[in-house]
Amino acid sequence: MYYQQLSDKEILEGFREGDAAVIREYFYGYCRVGYNIFDQRYQLREKENLDFMSLAHQYALYLMEHDWKPLEDHSPNVSLRTWLINGFGAIMGQGVGLQGQSYGIPTMQGGVETIRPYVDEFIAFAKEHPELTFLVTRIGCGIAGFTDEEIAPLFEKAHDVENIVLPEGW
Numbered sequence: 001m002y003y004q005q006l007s008d009k010e011i012l013e014g015f016r017e018g019d020a021a022v023i024r025e026y027f028y029g030y031c032r033v034g035y036n037i038f039d040q041r042y043q044l045r046e047k048e049n050l051d052f053m054s055l056a057h058q059y060a061l062y063l064m065e066h067d068w069k070p071l072e073d074h075s076p077n078v079s080l081r082t083w084l085i086n087g088f089g090a091i092m093g094q095g096v097g098l099q100g101q102s103y104g105i106p107t108m109q110g111g112v113e114t115i116r117p118y119v120d121e122f123i124a125f126a127k128e129h130p131e132l133t134f135l136v137t138r139i140g141c142g143i144a145g146f147t148d149e150e151i152a153p154l155f156e157k158a159h160d161v162e163n164i165v166l167p168e169g170w
Contacts (some may be wrong), residue, residue: 008080015068023060030084031056037085038135047165050133058133098125107140112150115140119154126164135165 006014006022014022035044035052044050063070071080096104096118103125105118126134136155140146152170159166 011080012068012071015063015071026081027060027084028056030081031059034085044135044165050165055133103134105139107144107146107151112140112146112154115151116154120157123155123158123161123164126158126161130163133163133165136167136170138167138170 006026011022011026015027032052035055039045044052044055071083096106103122105115105122107115122134126132136158138148138151140151141148148167148169152166155164155166155170158164
């Protein structure tokens with residue numbers, strides 16, 4: 001265990017070098033915080049194949065296959081820790097499609113019906129990739145200004161897709 005805080009650059013270097021202590025403390029440590037946040041929202045511990053190690057390993061394998069590059073693409077105004085915890089690899093400014101362990105669905109371009117094609121595309125993508133698990137957040141219900149009642153119906157077809165976990169009530 002490290003007794004001094006490493007910089008984001010040093011952490012990424014440790015990941016690339018396969019430094020077990022850096023990976024254990026920083027990657028799995030950050031992922032543990034993110035998992036606990038999502039567990040509170042989605043009760044992950046109660047769902048099959050959504051335990052911490054399965055999800056963290058899935059993410060680690062993806063990052064290793066890409067030489068940890070997706071972690072370099074985080075905004076300079078956001079720490080690596082925050083990036084891993086909140087975005088699980090989402091790429092700032094890329095609003096559509098798979099990005100790390102996230103899938104972007106744009107919600108700021110118009111009304112609810114302009115979001116539907118992106119949701120349908122996401123559901124089709126999830127069906128094609130049963131090896132991935134998608135934890136859907138309440139998209140559009142923050143700064144985009146939509147309500148759960150407006151957005152949840154867009155995900156009706158997702159209820160039958162095993163690797164999509166929807167917010168409670170959706």
